[in-house]
Amino acid sequence: MGDEDWEAEIIKPHMSSYVPVFEKDRYSSGANGDTFNRTPASSSEMDDGPSRRDHFMRSGFASGRSMGNRDAGESNKRENTSTMGGFGVGKSFGNRGFSNNKFEEGDSSGFWRESNNDCEDNQTRSRGFSKRGGYQDGNDSEASGSSRRGGRGSFRGCHGGFGLGSPNSEYEQDEGTQRTGGLFGSRRPALSGTGNGDTYQSRSGSGSGRGGYKGLNEEVVTGSGKNSWKSDAEGGESGDTQGPKVTYIPPPPPEDEDSIFAHYQTGINFDKYDTILVEVSGHDAPPAILTFEEANLCQTLNNNIAKAGYTKLTPVQKYSIPIILAGRDLMACAQTGSGKTAAFLLPILAHMMRDGITASRFKELQEPGCIIVAPTRELINQIYLEARKFSFGTCVRAVVIYGGTQLGHSIRQIVQGCNILCATPGRLMDIIGKEKIGLRQVKYLVLDEADRMLDMGFGPEMKKLISCPGMPSKEQRQTLMFSATFPEEIQRLAGEFLKSNYLFVAVGQVGGACRDVQQTILQVGQYSKREKLVEILRNIGDERTMVFVETKKKADFIATFLCQEKISTTSIHGDREQREREQALGDFRCGKCPVLVATSVAARGLDIENVQHVINFDLPSTIDEYVHRIGRTGRCGNTGRAISFFDPESDSHLAQPLVKVLSDAQQDVPAWLEEIAFSAYVPGFSGNARGNVFASVDTRKGKSTLNTAGFSSSQAPNPVDDESWD
């Protein structure tokens, strides 16, 4: 079985939506003359469809929520310093007991892959895992994803700038130098890019041997001197002549009140938040508040809260708001979609109002009182819109700056006045370098998705930020960190940023998945993924669905493939122009394209109404990333579904943490997954798959992690291989 034929498969995409179109001659077969599978995914490869569908139904998709056979008695008892509510978390790892039957290894099932695929590093035969209890591919004759072959890098979108520019000469950021050089570990191997005649060159020019720090996922490099922080996306604007000049000016935010306060409804499970166990650790924590009134906010803020449709606090808000109001540093961990943004914005705004903030005015150097950083452009923009909503009618001016937009535009926004600066790290450092922002007045530093902001990708930048001239020391500022996941190592790193008496709030299991998401894991080999995806999407109909893949190229490919299958699809990833990214998100939000194919750039924080399904076409490298991805659905008390394709060839390292996450969220754990987890289990194993386990408690307690499997926390995660994040 050869590699697949993109050329043959992407000739006539369905054009009903924002469709990536790929020029035929741009991705013609490479020099190695591979012949590829030209069979449409929907034809003969569906031959084993009935059995798959049967299993599919058994697996819970399109059926009611199955809470599995957990033993409710095995509740997860926490050692709390303070608790409220108290659901029993069904921990049932291995509740069936691990079978001694080892899965069979063999050359069965026709899992045969010859290609050196850029998304998959395996060139070996797949193993014939036991089929017990799980979906098992049969005659897998389909290659999936972006194939590497001669002419790699030639797969390009060309419609409306979709895609990557010139063919056959481009270095894909997800493949080349970012992985070579071993800067950061990846579960994918470093790719030499040799042997197929490619000339690597990133569109953004990043990572191409300029030296200095180059985060795996970054568009940021360090240099020296005043403008040492550059977002590659800015091109020449920062004095960097590499890369195209970025001219994109994002549309202005809405001005009318209705749009500013537009929100979606809380779901049927919103009240169940109250039953989630909360743990606060650290000394002298102020008591939680139970109502917004207890927070004693000013009238304007209360009005805005009401207009936003907030009537009741979520747990993370109940605990975090009084802590921040009391001036304490905070690390807060709460499940996805449970209101962390308001948990920091409201008390910061309350402080600003209380301190008698005056209207900002035009100045060449602005000195914001608050800086909020987040890892992706879309997320920081979302936080900005929230800040704007809650500060409506006050004289607090929030500004957002992020990469992929014209630097001059960012500067113009800032000089008009800036009390709260929402920024991605690369652009922030650019602006600081240009002396448009002074840090002396910073009272609040917020790291949203803090574990991501402190990992190997962004950590060095964050360290630079706190050591920038003028930045108040941690004793002088209030530092706030929020995320749904907080690996132990990251908690330790965070200590550098936080006062020693910071408080730690854990709502539910740290790093646990949202229980409102019904999780299904299907065993699907690489070559069957596309047909399975189409099958699922056809069942789903028009319900909004995010499909996560591991690389940018694959995102383009799958989006195009789905369009070809007449499923209106768009895509978002780090190689798309910012304009395109925002357009894609807009089309998805409004339902024009009900399917969004995304890389991990969309995994965190995005709050999109009515996302009912998340499909992990490729599982991510780390369990934390999995938790964030599936958290795009099931938000704010609404329910959602997540289906993940587990390929034993590439995903076995995730089996243990997946079993734990599923068990903790009281989801069914497929027997075959337990078997794989068990077979991979090594007593005393100190996990080396990044982020494969998570901390259960505040690490200051000196406890080890409470993994059911007994392995301790992993090295600092490097969650994605593939993205441009600034």
Ligand SMILES: Nc1ncnc2c1ncn2[C@@H]1O[C@H](COP(=O)(O)OP(=O)(O)OP(=O)(O)O)[C@@H](O)[C@H]1O
């Ligand atoms: N108290 C509340 N009442 C009603 N809606 C709320 C409340 N708090 C937050 N929300 C809404 O819930 C949604 C999710 O909130 P938010 O995006 O802050 O979640 P999050 O915890 O930051 O999620 P993630 O971990 O994915 O970043 C938003 O639409 C927000 O407006």
